[in-house]
Amino acid sequence: MLTTQNFIQLTNYKLGLDFARVQDQNDAISHYRNQFHIPKDKHGNDWLYFTGNSLGLQPKNTKKYIQQELDDWADFGVEGHFEAKNPWMPYHEFLTDSMAKIVGAKPIEVVVMNTLTTNLHLLMVSFYQPTKTKYKIVIESDAFPSDRYAVQTQLEFHGFDANEGLIEWKPRKGEELLNIEDLEAILNEQGDEIALLLIGGVNYYTGQYLDIKKIAELGHTKNCMVGIDLAHGAGNINPDLHNSGVDFAAWCTYKYLNSGPGSLAGLFVHEKHAHNTKLKRFAGWWSHNKDTRFNMRQPLDVIPGAEGWQLSNPPILSMAAIKASLDMFNEVGMDALRKKSEQLTGYFEFLLNELNNDQIKIITPSNPNERGCQLSIQVKNADKSLHKKLTEAHIITDWREPDVIRCAPVPLYNTFEDVYRMVEKLKEILN
Ligand SMILES: Cc1ncc(COP(=O)(O)O)c(C=O)c1O
Numbered sequence: 001m002l003t004t005q006n007f008i009q010l011t012n013y014k015l016g017l018d019f020a021r022v023q024d025q026n027d028a029i030s031h032y033r034n035q036f037h038i039p040k041d042k043h044g045n046d047w048l049y050f051t052g053n054s055l056g057l058q059p060k061n062t063k064k065y066i067q068q069e070l071d072d073w074a075d076f077g078v079e080g081h082f083e084a085k086n087p088w089m090p091y092h093e094f095l096t097d098s099m100a101k102i103v104g105a106k107p108i109e110v111v112v113m114n115t116l117t118t119n120l121h122l123l124m125v126s127f128y129q130p131t132k133t134k135y136k137i138v139i140e141s142d143a144f145p146s147d148r149y150a151v152q153t154q155l156e157f158h159g160f161d162a163n164e165g166l167i168e169w170k171p172r173k174g175e176e177l178l179n180i181e182d183l184e185a186i187l188n189e190q191g192d193e194i195a196l197l198l199i200g201g202v203n204y205y206t207g208q209y210l211d212i213k214k215i216a217e218l219g220h221t222k223n224c225m226v227g228i229d230l231a232h233g234a235g236n237i238n239p240d241l242h243n244s245g246v247d248f249a250a251w252c253t254y255k256y257l258n259s260g261p262g263s264l265a266g267l268f269v270h271e272k273h274a275h276n277t278k279l280k281r282f283a284g285w286w287s288h289n290k291d292t293r294f295n296m297r298q299p300l301d302v303i304p305g306a307e308g309w310q311l312s313n314p315p316i317l318s319m320a321a322i323k324a325s326l327d328m329f330n331e332v333g334m335d336a337l338r339k340k341s342e343q344l345t346g347y348f349e350f351l352l353n354e355l356n357n358d359q360i361k362i363i364t365p366s367n368p369n370e371r372g373c374q375l376s377i378q379v380k381n382a383d384k385s386l387h388k389k390l391t392e393a394h395i396i397t398d399w400r401e402p403d404v405i406r407c408a409p410v411p412l413y414n415t416f417e418d419v420y421r422m423v424e425k426l427k428e429i430l431n
């Protein structure tokens with residue numbers, strides 16, 4: 001596998017456009033790019049799209065999958081719940097096995113439902129059970145704002161002061177990345193007061209992929225519940241959720257899982273909690289035993305496992321888009337994706353380092369085991385003009401305040417040539 005180190009050893013090799021093209025020719029999964037709509041400029045040239053970490057591109061099959069459900073709705077009305085080609089009553093079950101594979105879970109641990117922040121709240125209803133003395137929540141200091149707001153309002157909902165109850169796991173002074181030893185220190189000092197750790201598995205800003213298993217071990221040693229936000233992890237890295245031992249996790253499907261803007265989210269509850277019917281939860285009729293759901297007037301009989309956290313009958317049109325994407329993931333497999341991803345991002349990192357420009361600094365870890373595909377490029381004395389110039393050249397990255405351009409070469413549809421051209425343009429703008 002080509003890592004950054006390999007690239008550096010390849011000193012005799014011209015690492016320019018020719019190299020990028022050879023890499024693309026040798027890429028075993030390059031044909032998947034043709035299965036996506038790639039936005040184009042007015043001359044018909046493909047944009048260089050590096051924002052799959054915000055909104056993944058549309059698979060060409062998505063329309064067909066949604067059209068199938070529209071046709072079945074037209075043809076069968078309510079009977080589509082049973083008569084549709086993919087009957088709507090169990091539709092979410094068609095997504096479970098593929099989704100479980102993507103995050104390394106057992107099928108009983110996974111369900112697709114709601115949206116990410118909604119799922120985090122529902123999971124906290126069950127897994128944030130504070131007492132008067134053990135009530136604090138740890139998040140990473142630069143958690144995505146939605147997670148921070150969710151946690152603050154959970155604290156307030158339970159009658160605690162959100163400032164006092166929230167503990168931030170911070171990078172050390174002058175650094176951007178988190179150290180697991182610092183989380184350990186927080187737990188050693190305040191573990192008796194901490195009820196929950198809710199951590200972004202891959203940080204949205206730095207792209208740092210944290211050691212989820214270690215976080216779970218540390219949290220559990222102090223009897224804390226451990227939850228992971230996998231928004232930037234699902235479809236990007238292999239989080240091995242079941243073996244990690246985390247209690248719960250949630251993620252969206254519109255980033256690396258290419259399921260469309262605002263699409264439904266994933267939820268994971270570890271098998272060890274699957275049969276604990278005593279866990280508090282907010283329920284709805286979709287939490288209830290499928291065999292007796294339509295008998296009506298029944299006391300709640302919760303489905304074991306993740307499905308028992310569902311509330312409502314789900315939006316099938318959104319699920320159809322998820323199915324289109326997951327069928328592709330199932331075919332390609334996370335191992336092949338990760339393999340290419342490490343090469344593609346390694347190449348990107350190499351080219352950026354070759355620029356040798358002290359105005360820019362990659363803040364994402366250089367160890368492939370501590371990152372997904374995203375590189376976050378900090379720009380000294382930044383204003384947004386660099387990002388604007390890239391966008392004007394149809395190189396789509398995103399800008400995150402105060403000074404970072406996030407750039408995610410996605411192995412399913414980005415090429416080595418995309419990466420090469422992006423860095424060439426960056427060089428031109430910086431000079
Ligand atoms: C880490 C993280 N958490 C939460 C969210 C919010 O997700 P949603 O709007 O789907 O609830 C996002 C992205 O929007 C995110 O990246």
Ligand SMILES: Nc1ccccc1C(=O)C[C@H](N)C(=O)O
Binds near residue numbers: 204231262
């Ligand atoms: N859903 C969106 C809608 C509009 C604009 C951005 C988003 C994002 O997903 C942002 C992403 N979570 C991020 O890491 O910045």
